[in-house]
Amino acid sequence: MSEDRDRRWRLALGGEDEALSQADQRLSDALTALYGEGDGDEKKRRGGLGGSTPNVARWLSDIREYFPSPVVQIVQKDAFDRLGLQRMLLEPEFLAAVEADINLVATLISLRTVMPDKTRDTARQVIAKVVAELMARLERRTAEALRGAVDRSRRTSRPRFSDIDWPRTIRANLGHYQAEYQTIVPERLIGFMRRQRRIVVDLDEVVLCLDQSGSMASSVVYASIFAALMASLPVVKTKLVCFDTVILDLTEELADPVEVLFGVRLGGGTDINQAVAYCAGRIERPSKAHLVLITDLFEGGNAEEMLTRLARLIGMGVNVIVLLALSDTGRPASNPVLSARVAALGAPVFACTPDQFPDLMAAALRREDLHAWAAGQDIKLTHPAQ
Numbered sequence: 001m002s003e004d005r006d007r008r009w010r011l012a013l014g015g016e017d018e019a020l021s022q023a024d025q026r027l028s029d030a031l032t033a034l035y036g037e038g039d040g041d042e043k044k045r046r047g048g049l050g051g052s053t054p055n056v057a058r059w060l061s062d063i064r065e066y067f068p069s070p071v072v073q074i075v076q077k078d079a080f081d082r083l084g085l086q087r088m089l090l091e092p093e094f095l096a097a098v099e100a101d102i103n104l105v106a107t108l109i110s111l112r113t114v115m116p117d118k119t120r121d122t123a124r125q126v127i128a129k130v131v132a133e134l135m136a137r138l139e140r141r142t143a144e145a146l147r148g149a150v151d152r153s154r155r156t157s158r159p160r161f162s163d164i165d166w167p168r169t170i171r172a173n174l175g176h177y178q179a180e181y182q183t184i185v186p187e188r189l190i191g192f193m194r195r196q197r198r199i200v201v202d203l204d205e206v207v208l209c210l211d212q213s214g215s216m217a218s219s220v221v222y223a224s225i226f227a228a229l230m231a232s233l234p235v236v237k238t239k240l241v242c243f244d245t246v247i248l249d250l251t252e253e254l255a256d257p258v259e260v261l262f263g264v265r266l267g268g269g270t271d272i273n274q275a276v277a278y279c280a281g282r283i284e285r286p287s288k289a290h291l292v293l294i295t296d297l298f299e300g301g302n303a304e305e306m307l308t309r310l311a312r313l314i315g316m317g318v319n320v321i322v323l324l325a326l327s328d329t330g331r332p333a334s335n336p337v338l339s340a341r342v343a344a345l346g347a348p349v350f351a352c353t354p355d356q357f358p359d360l361m362a363a364a365l366r367r368e369d370l371h372a373w374a375a376g377q378d379i380k381l382t383h384p385a386q
Contacts, residue, residue: 035078092118092119092121092122095108095119095122095123095126096122096126098126100126100129100130101130102130102134102218102221102222102328103217103218104126104130105126105127105130105131105221105261106217106218106220106221106266107217108123108126108127109127109217109220109221109261109262109264109266110214110217110266111123112262124258124262127258127261127262128258131225131257131258131261134221134222134225134354135225135228135229135257138225138226138229138354138355138358139229141355141358142226142229142230142233142357142358142361143229143233144358145358145359145361145362146230146233146235146236146358146361146362146365169186169188169189170184170186172186172188173185173186173188203235203236203237203288204235204236204237204288204289204290204365205236205237205238205239205283205284205285205288205289205290206230206236206237206238206239206289206290206292206361207239207241207279207282207283207289207290207291207292208223208226208227208238208239208240208241208292208294209241209243209275209276209279209291209292209293209294209295210223210224210240210241210242210243210294210295211242211243211244211270211272211275211294211295211296212242212243212244212248212264212265212266212268213244213266213268213269213270213296213298214266214268215296215298215332215333216294216295216296216325217266218325218326218327218328218329219294219323219325219326219327220242220261220264220266221261222326222327222354222357223240223294223326224240224250224257224260224261224264225257226326226354226357227240227250227254227257227260228254228255228256228257228260230361231251231254231255232254232255236365238251238254239251239279239282240253240254240260241275241278241279241282242263242264242265243270243271243272243274243275243278244265244268244269244270244271245268245269245270245271245274245300245301246265246268247274247275247278248263248264248265249278249282250263250264269300270295270298270299270300270301271299271300271301272293272295272297272299272301272303272306273299273301273302273303273305273306273309274301275293276291276293276306276309276310276313277309279291280309280312280313283313283318286313286316286317286318287316287317289317289318289319290318290319290321290361290364290365291313291318291319291320291321292321292323292361292364293310293320293321293322293323294322294323294325294326295322295323295324296324296325296332296333296334296335297322297324297334297335297338297339297342298334298335298338299335299338303338307341307342307345310342310345310347311345314345314346314347319364319367320345320347321347321348321360321364321370322339322342322347322348322349322350323350323351323352324339324349324350324351324382325351325352326351326352326353326354326357327351327353327354328353328354332351334351336382337385339382340382340383340384340385341384341385342382343381343382343383343384343385344384344385348370348371348374348381349381349382350374350379350380350381350382351379352374352377352379356377356379359373359377360373
């Protein structure tokens with residue numbers, strides 16, 4: 001125990017130490033390169049990642065070897081902030097060595113216009129890898145939550161396996177409990193009958209209206225992936241509209257989420273009013289429409305006109321939902337005054353995580369009270385302005 005404590009102290013102090021093993025010395029060097037302190041008032045650190053891409057690539061390799069992925073991502077972020085490594089993202093060798101995560105994807109999106117051709121293909125591969133991992137994590141839950149093809153108002157005794165209503169089936173077969181096997185052998189299955197969706201016009205339509213200003217970076221990535229997932233399901237009509245001071249309709253690109261992300265322009269101003277006006281024009285049937293406005297509500301356009309437009313949409317029967325963020329980082333910074341005024345219109349205003357989003361959309365499609373849904377999820381709602 002004392003040896004382990006001594007080792008930890010030596011690693012914390014850093015620098016050359018003959019008592020450290022070769023592996024521990026490499027770990028110490030990797031940390032000193034980033035976190036080593038300067039001498040006196042000088043900002044220059046004892047260590048440094050060097051100016052060459054191979055040195056940085058080796059440093060990243062050491063970091064990945066000695067730390068779990070969540071820690072690697074934190075160290076990488078510190079390196080970007082403290083040592084100005086964003087310029088290195090323009091080098092394909094560095095990009096191939098970096099630990100890919102959603103923050104890196106957002107950074108690559110913001111740099112795409114200045115990337116040289118030799119880096120663009122590598123960046124696309126990195127983004128594709130992260131997108132594939134996120135879709136694998138979110139796809140099944142999204143598909144199950146939004147399975148609007150299942151009509152839960154009608155029952156059948158011959159359901160498909162995925163449509164079995166297990167709570168009702170178990171209650172109906174409690175008399176067939178097998179004590180020897182400690183299980184129920186159901187004699188009668190109860191499930192949901194699938195709704196025939198031959199008339200496309202009957203589908204609910206979901207318009208994701210996405211603020212692509214720099215502060216919404218992780219929300220942009222997640223929302224783009226969810227838009228692609230929802231567009232792949234034949235149960236809703238999904239549209240994706242991104243905006244800053246310019247409108248970017250990416251609905252036609254939803255078959256390829258990587259292409260969607262490469263089409264996004266992170267940064268710039270914010271004109272929510274203009275975006276709401278555009279989305280209103282894209283809504284075909286207000287009573288079957290859901291407008292999910294993903295923005296921190298820092299409006300650079302006409303706020304009063306934006307509020308009037310939202311009120312008009314709500315009055316027409318559109319299910320308006322305002323997400324202040326769609327990210328893993330909790331409640332974001334947002335415009336409290338405008339948030340409260342939007343809430344006063346009757347629209348729910350809150351932030352949610354990617355894991356909560358499928359259930360949110362399922363509740364929205366069922367036209368449930370989303371204020372009650374959010375409260376049940378322990379999500380803090382914005383209160384209406386008094």
